[in-house]
């Protein structure tokens with residue numbers, strides 16, 4: 001069986017993790033701080049904080065901004081549940097909008113129509129690693145008309161003076177936007193280092209801060225750190241450092257517990273160091289798939305590169321033209337029978353009980369459903385061989401033929 005997305009784990013990772021385990025310091029410490037520094041320099045953003053997941057990062061940022069009950073946050077209907085859940089955890093309302101015709105990402109026109117005086121943030125999602133239309137989104141939140149309707153209620157909201165753009169960049173580390181690294185082009189961008197993502201720390205996430213110059217990102221870094229450690233005014237490292245009298249700390253708010261461990265950062269440092277080779281292999285895999293499906297009349301290939309954007313090659317989201325949801329599911333069964341694992345990204349949120357039961361309706365998001373119903377995600381990872389790729393493409397082509405005729 002060809003697996004869908006095994007992590008790239010090897011002796012190098014085992015050695016680096018082993019060093020941390022025996023170093024006397026296994027939780028948040030020097031490795032995490034080093035990983036944050038290296039990420040900030042790789043991305044070219046002002047500051048990075050690492051946490052135990054992207055989900056935690058997104059929620060902490062919304063909490064820092066003061067998003068609360070009565071507020072609205074605009075998200076795409078086509079995403080993973082984390083994007084909506086963090087908004088709901090804050091007591092706010094996720095306002096779901098449909099995606100664009102041209103790709104799997106949020107439509108800026110739909111975002112514009114959904115903005116109200118209650119809108120505090122927008123969470124665009126770089127589905128499959130392909131960046132959203134950030135120039136248009138940034139222009140929208142900065143336009144005089146939209147700024148005029150923004151109702152600032154917290155210090156952070158007053159300082160920014162407009163809707164916050166926080167990219168759910170869970171898929172898109174290493175993607176490029178207008179010649180810049182993705183993660184550096186929005187107020188905030190949050191990467192995921194979950195086991196199935198391009199760059200992994202087993203579990204983990206990073207928040208990239210690029211807020212305007214008038215906002216002190218060191219202060220936000222410190223605020224997010226405190227929120228990630230129960231609201232303690234000092235972290236464990238600060239308490240053991242500098243000797244006598246350092247045991248005393250304050251708890252300034254009832255915070256969370258979602259810091260990254262040095263064990264995780266050790267994996268991340270190796271992954272980051274060799275990330276270019278990972279991206280290169282992923283691109284070759286995309287090219288292989290594109291060549292294999294080019295002459296299949298049923299194949300709708302994913303958008304992954306244009307004049308201003310390049311994907312991080314996270315997910316190859318193939319679509320079978322004309323297939324219904326049932327036919328797509330049957331094609332997937334046939335592919336699995338041929339010993340190849342595939343997946344579907346994503347079930348639009350209105351299909352899922354948690355959101356359906358509170359009134360979100362799939363009918364309101366036709367473009368999301370159209371794309372979902374005939375979508376099949378193919379394996380993409382560093383260790384896939386060309387022989388594997390030939391097996392996968394043959395299995396997909398044969399299975400489509402069996403079901404679609």
Ligand SMILES: *Cc1c(COP(=O)(O)O)cnc(C)c1O
Nearest residue numbers: 053054055080082170192194205
């Ligand atoms: C994986 C994923 C997340 C969550 O990342 P975690 O690190 O597991 O919290 C959020 N959004 C999207 C689109 C994802 O695919």
